[in-house]
Amino acid sequence: MKEVIKPFLKLIRQIVVNGVIFFGLIGLTFWFIFKDQDLNSVFDIISKAFLPFVILGLFFMAMYLTVEALNLRRLLNSLGENVSFKQAFKYVCICFFFSSVTPSATGGQPLEVYYMSKDGISTAHATLCVLLMTAGIEFAVVTLGIFGGLFAQEQIHGPMFILYTYGVIINTITFLFLTICIFWTGGVKNILGTIFTFLYNRGIKKAKVWEEKTMSGLDKYNDSSKYIKTHMKEFGLTMLRGIVQMSCLYLVPFAVMMALGIKGHNIFEVYVLQATLFVSTSGIPLPGAIGASESAFLSLYTVIFPAEILSSAMLLNRGISFYLIVLFTMAVVLINVVVTKRKEHKLKERSENKE
DSSP states (O other): OHHHHHHHHHHHHHHHHHHHHHHHHHHHHHHHHHTTSOHHHHHHHHHTSOHHHHHHHHHHHHHHHHHHHHHHHHHHHHTTOOOOHHHHHHHHHHHHHHHHHSGGGTTHHHHHHHHHHHTTOOHHHHHHHHHHHHHHHHHHHHHHHHHHHHHOGGGOOTHHHHHHHHHHHHHHHHHHHHHHHHHOHHHHHHHHHHHHHHHHHTTOTTHHHHHHHHHHHHHHHHHHHHHHHTOHHHHHHHHHHHHHHHHHHHTHHHHHHHHTTOOSOOHHHHHHHHHHHHHHHTTSSSGGGTTHHHHHHHHHGGGTSOHHHHHHHHHHHHIIIIIHHHHHHHHHHHHHHHHHHHHHHHHHHHHHHHO
8 A cells, every 4th residue: 555655645745845836826926916906806706707608618628638638649649659538638637737837837748758658658759749749839829929919919018018029939949949859859969969078078977877868768769750750741730739729728718708798809809819918928937827827917908808807807717727727637647646556556466466
């Protein structure tokens, strides 16, 4: 039983540490936004939201996760891995949760690859698929963000203009970097080789060991990336699926608008505002861009929501598109750890009994 409980407790400790930072940031954000407002009034407006449209918002988020899972499953299967939708959905939830609670979303993809590897999926295949999907999302964020910015120019001014410009630049650089990693493995090896040599010459002896392990991994990864180089259609489809996935997320504020009974605005107006908001805040090095996303919503959506319900709209939107999904994916992570460790423990017991 200890074999099951020990890793579970270790994960719980990691979640608690990240959770303290995560909820601390949420607490500071809420205090800053709501310090001069009547919270009873804010929650009273949310409680009167039209439930079918709240459910529609949750449906959009379910589709967001589903599209990503289908995309991941298709890519892995195309590389010869036999992955079910249930498995792919689990990996997507793991990625979403750890991306949400770590700065700059740095924890999601590595842990997604780790759990895929634990399930017997080639690390090279897992890495390639994660890079492709991340590139697809970055492509969508930049493309839709620039498109949205063209139609939301009146809202992009002052600090928002700086945030928007920063977001477009950071996400574009990230997309280009990922594309280079996918298609120019030789160049990446040369760059990393130069860095490791520099570190070794500066007295860091472990740099040679790091270089050997990294280059070995890149050699295996290179074999997998050759598939994409000869199947450019798959790369293009991944970019398009990224647009579909992000579009599901960008439709959540429309459901919020309808739930709060706002008239006079259409789905396109809300879509371009959310595309603008996301590209502006996704590069912020805070877990889930907490604080920046809420503030940007209050700045951009003044053209949609009246001042008296703007804070309620922001809270409902973030609740549907982020806070609730973080809790859901955390539950998936914890269940996965318990189930996996129980299976490992049973296999170990059977092995010991045979001996």
